[in-house]
Structure formats: structure tokens, C-alpha cells
Amino acid sequence: MSGPDAVSLTRSLLAFDTINPPGREADCARHAGAMLEQWGFRVEYHEYEPGRTSVVARIGGTEGKAPLCLTGHIDTVALGARPWSKDPFSGETEGDRLFGRGTSDMKAGVAALLVAARTFSKKLDGTPGLVIVLTAAEEGGCIGSQHLARTQLLGKAGAMVVGEPTSNYPYVGHKGSVKFHASFKGVSAHGSMPQLGDNAIYKAARAVSALEAFDFGAAPHPVMGSPTMNVGTMTGGSGVNMVPDTASIGVDIRTVPGMDHGKLLERLQETLGREAQMEVFSNLLPVWTPPQQEWIERVFDICKQHLGTRPEARTATYMTDAANLLKVYTGAPTIVLGPGEPQMAHQTDEWCSMERIRQAVSMYEAIIKDWCRP
Numbered sequence: 282m283s284g285p286d287a288v289s290l291t292r293s294l295l296a297f298d299t300i301n302p303p304g305r306e307a308d309c310a311r312h313a314g315a316m317l318e319q320w321g322f323r324v325e326y327h328e329y330e331p332g333r334t335s336v337v338a339r340i341g342g343t344e345g346k347a348p349l350c351l352t353g354h355i356d357t358v359a360l361g362a363r364p365w366s367k368d369p370f371s372g373e374t375e376g377d378r379l380f381g382r383g384t385s386d387m388k389a390g391v392a393a394l395l396v397a398a399r400t401f402s403k404k405l406d407g408t409p410g411l412v413i414v415l416t417a418a419e420e421g422g423c424i425g426s427q428h429l430a431r432t433q434l435l436g437k438a439g440a441m442v443v444g445e446p447t448s449n450y451p452y453v454g455h456k457g458s459v460k461f462h463a464s465f466k467g468v469s470a471h472g473s474m475p476q477l478g479d480n481a482i483y484k485a486a487r488a489v490s491a492l493e494a495f496d497f498g499a500a501p502h503p504v505m506g507s508p509t510m511n512v513g514t515m516t517g518g519s520g521v522n523m524v525p526d527t528a529s530i531g532v533d534i535r536t537v538p539g540m541d542h543g544k545l546l547e548r549l550q551e552t553l554g555r556e557a558q559m560e561v562f563s564n565l566l567p568v569w570t571p572p573q574q575e576w577i578e579r580v581f582d583i584c585k586q587h588l589g590t591r592p593e594a595r596t597a598t599y600m601t602d603a604a605n606l607l608k609v610y611t612g613a614p615t616i617v618l619g620p621g622e623p624q625m626a627h628q629t630d631e632w633c634s635m636e637r638i639r640q641a642v643s644m645y646e647a648i649i650k651d652w653c654r655p
């Protein structure tokens with residue numbers, strides 16, 4: 282199958298403004314879906330809200346072995362406050378660099394996955410085949426994949442490649458996350474008569490101190506290290522002359538494999554006090570495949586041919602949609618591997634190396650070929 286190369290495809294994906302919020306992934310999703318259909322894929326769309334469109338596309342498939350999943354998100358973050366020196370949507374280049382919002386994170390990754398899939402599109406009948414999952418609303422909470430995981434559209438997958446930015450270095454997972462707000466209630470009174478009230482900010486402050494001393498009781502993971510906690514927000518009160526009757530904190534916890542999120546949440550509730558109202562808005566398990574796993578070993582061999590040295594086990598610092606997709610693709614070994622530069626994600630004048638985009642296509646092709654061997 283012929284068609285655009287991965288660099289020009291990245292450019293055409295960049296032209297769609299999918300800045301999230303508001304997202305508006307629909308046109309970009311339909312554009313990718315139409316191409317996939319042309320290449321012979323069976324394409325389905327899922328909108329969890331009008332305009333918030335994800336794509337699931339399949340090709341090939343056998344009874345014996347589940348397909349390989351290739352996945353990436355099509356939304357991007359905002360341009361930020363600092364002015365750009367390059368146009369964020371037109372795909373300007375300078376030397377090897379392709380500029381634009383979402384080049385590294387992660388339209389180049391999506392383009393490379395698509396082009397590699399196209400290479401094999403006519404050769405996958407009677408093989409395990411591919412399932413391509415392009416998600417909406419990954420930025421700010423993996424909402425698209427969360428909804429997708431509740432549908433029947435994902436089907437099965439035997440292994441997963443997530444094209445998030447890694448400079449083409451394969452990562453074997455990332456931490457999980459638990460994010461929540463906790464609110465505290467009090468009784469308001471005049472600021473000159475605090476004894477008549479019940480101060481909610483004092484309760485929140487005591488809870489924050491208790492959280493600072495919180496012991497996860499989890500052994501450090503050999504690759505990911507220890508779990509972390511950050512109290513990121515604290516709000517409360519409505520005037521300096523009032524006893525505050527509400528206060529709330531926002532907490533971000535990053536977990537490592539082996540931790541039980543249910544038990545963790547129970548212990549957090551105990552630490553905060555029974556009165557605290559916890560509202561958990563993100564609860565995603567870590568993603569981790571042991572580097573000795575047989576498919577990971579083969580992916581590392583493939584990467585070695587392209588990177589020069591055999592990769593060692595490393596994990597990403599960020600979250601990915603894999604945490605949601607693994608709710609359906611239970612136990613599928615997962616690799617995060619993409620052409621974007623991780624340190625370029627969310628930056629002003631974001632760019633991606635065009636050489637890396639082409640290299641990613643070759644690496645993905647080799648991974649597909651290996652999975653779909655007849």
C-alpha cells in the first residue's frame with residue numbers, strides 16, 4: 282500500500298487542532314479512520330461525548346493468538362502562555378526538527394504506528410493481525426481510554442505498543458496513580474468569636490500534616506523506585522473575618538507494582554479522618570511487564586538492531602492509556618515506545634526529530650512482523 286510517509290502524515294495530523302480542552306478530536310479521528318479503512322481495516326468509532334472521538338481499527342485475526350495492539354492519543358495540550366516562534370499547526374521544519382503542538386506528544390507516534398500498519402495491511406490475513414486504538418482525551422486524565430474500556434469495541438490483544446514519546450527507547454511500564462480531593466466541613470462563625478464555630482481549615486491542615494508523614498509501607502520497586510505523594514491544592518474559607526466551614530485538598534499519589542489501591546484508599550481515609558469526604562477522580566494501576574518476559578526480550582532484540590545497544594529495563598515518568606486498556610487486555614505485555622522526545626512534551630516550540638519518526642516506523646514494522654509471523 283502506498284500513501285504519505287510518516288513525516289507528511291504527522292504534518293497532516295498536526296493541522297487538526299485537537300488541543301484538550303476542549304479536545305475536538307472528531308475530525309482528526311475520522312481522517313485517520315478513513316485512511317485505515319482505505320488500507321483494509323475494519324474501523325469503528327466511539328464518542329464518549331459529542332466530538333470526543335476515539336478509533337478502534339482491526340485487520341487480520343486468527344483463533345489461536347490475539348492481535349497486537351498499537352495505540353496512541355490524538356489530543357494535545359494547550360499552547361501555553363509563552364509565545365511560539367514557529368506555527369504550532371503547519372508543520373514547519375528546521376534541519377531534522379519538525380515543529381508543532383503534538384509533534385512529540387504524540388502525533389508523530391500515531392503517524393509512525395499508522396504507516397507501519399499500512400506496510401503490512403495486505404499481508405495480515407490468517408495472522409494474529411493488529412488492533413489500532415487511537416484515543417481521545419488522554420491529556421488530563423486518560424478519559425477517552427477509560428470510556429473505551431467500558432465498551433465491547435476493544436476486543437482482545439495479546440501485547441501492546443504505546444507510541445508515547447520515548448526517543449525510540451523502549452520503556453517497560455510506568456507508575457500508577459491515585460488522585461483525589463478530600464473536603465472537610467466545619468461550622469462558620471464571626472472571626473472575633475471563633476469559639477462559636479468549628480474551623481474546617483484546621484481540620485484540612487491536620488490532615489495535610491498526617492499525609493506528609495504517611496508511610497506507604499511498600500518496598501521500593503527495582504526499576505520504578507518508591508511510590509510518591511504530593512498535596513497539590515488546598516482551598517478553604519471565604520473571608521478572613523469568618524470561621525471557615527469548608528476546606529478541601531487535592532492529592533496526587535503515584536503507585537508502584539504490588540500495591541493494592543483498595544487498601545491504600547482505606548488507609549488514606551483513616552489518615553484523613555472518618556469525617557473527611559474523599560472524592561477519587563483517578564485510580565489507575567501501574568503498568569509493568571518484567572523485562573525477562575519473552576515478548577519484551579524479542580522487542581529488546583529488535584530495538585538493539587536500531588539503537589546499537591540492547592536496552593535495559595526503564596520505565597516512563599508519565600501515565601499512558603495503557604493503564605485503562607489493560608483493564609480489557611488483561612496481562613498483555615506492554616511496551617511504551619515512540620519517536621517523540623519526552624522532554625519536548627507540553628513545551629513551547631515542541632518538536633520531533635524526523636529521523637526518529639522514520640526510525641520508529643522501521644521499529645514498529647519489525648515488531649508487527651515478529652508478532653504476525655505466519
Ligand SMILES: [Zn+2]
Pocket residue numbers: 354386387419445446
Ligand atoms: Zn502523550
